Amino acid sequence: DTAVSQTPKYLVTQMGNDKSIKCEQNLGHDTMYWYKQDSKKFLKIMFSYNNKELIINETVPNRFSPKSPDKAHLNLHINSLELGDSAVYFCASSPGLAGRDEQFFGPGTRLTVL
Template sequence: DTAVSQTPKYLVTQMGNDKSIKCEQNLGHDTMYWYKQDSKKFLKIMFSYNNKELIINETVPNRFSPKSPDKAHLNLHINSLELGDSAVYFCASSRQRGGTGELFFGEGSRLTVL
């Protein structure tokens, strides 16, 4: 069983479109995250949710909107896609907020905006 699964793995779309990426974790973790990895491989935190509540919202354009229907799911919706949104988006989870807990990552969703 995959611990953190995200879909789709690949997404190719035109500028201006709206797209969503879904994430689910079956680890029973309380906290979930979205990270963006750019072409230089830097992983940057975008959002963090703890038990369905937003706790971290880094400087991200408001075209990006996370939604957590329950603590096992954290979806990412992106409006009006731009070329600079092309990247790999990783979902992750950790046992709890705070502490030194390791992150469990999904396999990533590669978004290409043409």
């Protein structure tokens, strides 16, 4: 069974469209994250949720809105997509916010905005 899964794996869309990426974890973890990895492979934290509560909200445009319906799911909705949004988006989870916990990553969603 996949521990952290994301759908879709690939997403190609036009500028201005709205799209969503879904993430689910079956590890029983309390904390989930969204990361953006750009073309140079830099990894940037976008959001973190703990027990469905937003904990980390880095400097991310308001067009990005995370939603956590329950502890096992953290979805990412993006409005009015721009060319610069093209990247690979990773979902991750960890047991909790404790500093010693490692994170478990999903396979990524490659978003291409044309």
